[in-house]
Amino acid sequence: MINPDRFRKIRNLLEQRQPDLTLVMDNVNKPHNLAAIIRSCDAAGIGTLHAISTTSSIRKKQKTAAGANRWTQLQLHDSLPQLLRTLRNDGMQLLAADYNSRSVDFRSVDYTQPTALIMGAEKFGPSDTSLELADQCIHIPMHGMVESLNVSVAAALILFEAERQRKTAGLYDTPSLTATELHDKLFELSYPAISEKLRMLGRPYPSLRDDGSFEEPAEE
Numbered sequence: 680m681i682n683p684d685r686f687r688k689i690r691n692l693l694e695q696r697q698p699d700l701t702l703v704m705d706n707v708n709k710p711h712n713l714a715a716i717i718r719s720c721d722a723a724g725i726g727t728l729h730a731i732s733t734t735s736s737i738r739k740k741q742k743t744a745a746g747a748n749r750w751t752q753l754q755l756h757d758s759l760p761q762l763l764r765t766l767r768n769d770g771m772q773l774l775a776a777d778y779n780s781r782s783v784d785f786r787s788v789d790y791t792q793p794t795a796l797i798m799g800a801e802k803f804g805p806s807d808t809s810l811e812l813a814d815q816c817i818h819i820p821m822h823g824m825v826e827s828l829n830v831s832v833a834a835a836l837i838l839f840e841a842e843r844q845r846k847t848a849g850l851y852d853t854p855s856l857t858a859t860e861l862h863d864k865l866f867e868l869s870y871p872a873i874s875e876k877l878r879m880l881g882r883p884y885p886s887l888r889d890d891g892s893f894e895e896p897a898e899e
């Protein structure tokens with residue numbers, strides 16, 4: 680059985696997850712950037728983020744990053760337009776982080792709205808598709824000689840502006856996941872091997888007690 684303190688910690692993190700806040704990595708490919716962005720997403724309360732790649736070598740690195748983190752799920756996609764349209768159909772505003780003539784200061788945006796933040800590749804920035812489909816481009820003001828920040832630094836700055844606004848609005852105070860989503864995710868994170876076995880057998884997860892224990896499902 681899971682340690683009850685750890686169980687409560689996992690439950691606490693899930694109660695604060697923000698399912699209507701996510702991030703899209705548009706061909707971000709350096710392993711340390713992928714890892715740092717996933718870590719910042721976790722810290723800001725993002726449970727699921729997305730990555731898109733146009734080459735198999737980028738895909739490989741994103742796949743490795745996806746397997747390395749247990750708390751935040753990195754979903755890999757083949758089609759950027761399809762992903763962005765799905766996120767928009769889910770009601771999200773699409774914000775592309777990019778320094779261009781029509782982008783606005785990132786602090787002027789309302790992140791309490793359902794939001795998907797698009798981050799561009801280290802070398803080339805966001806793709807044309809991202810820039811075309813985004814509702815708005817946002818930038819972090821720069822006052823020095825260099826033209827851009829490291830992508831993981833830029834992501835963290837924007838995510839924590841979103842976190843600040845959401846915290847002020849009380850969005851971390853009550854769970855946004857449904858009771859079923861919360862229970863199932865809690866079971867999966869507390870008991871990864873058992874949940875995988877039950878999933879393969881097509882069986883539901885048993886109810887969890889307050890200390891993290893559960894009634895062993897009967898053998899079929």
Ligand SMILES: C[S@@+](CC[C@H](N)C(=O)[O-])C[C@H]1O[C@@H](n2cnc3c(N)ncnc32)[C@H](O)[C@@H]1O
Nearest residue numbers: 776777798799802804805818819827828830833
């Ligand atoms: C190293 S930058 C890319 C620089 C690239 N040469 C370009 O032309 O965009 C990687 C990504 O970090 C984000 N980024 C970096 N600095 C930023 C800033 N000041 N404002 C907004 N986003 C920024 C953007 O998403 C950018 O695509």
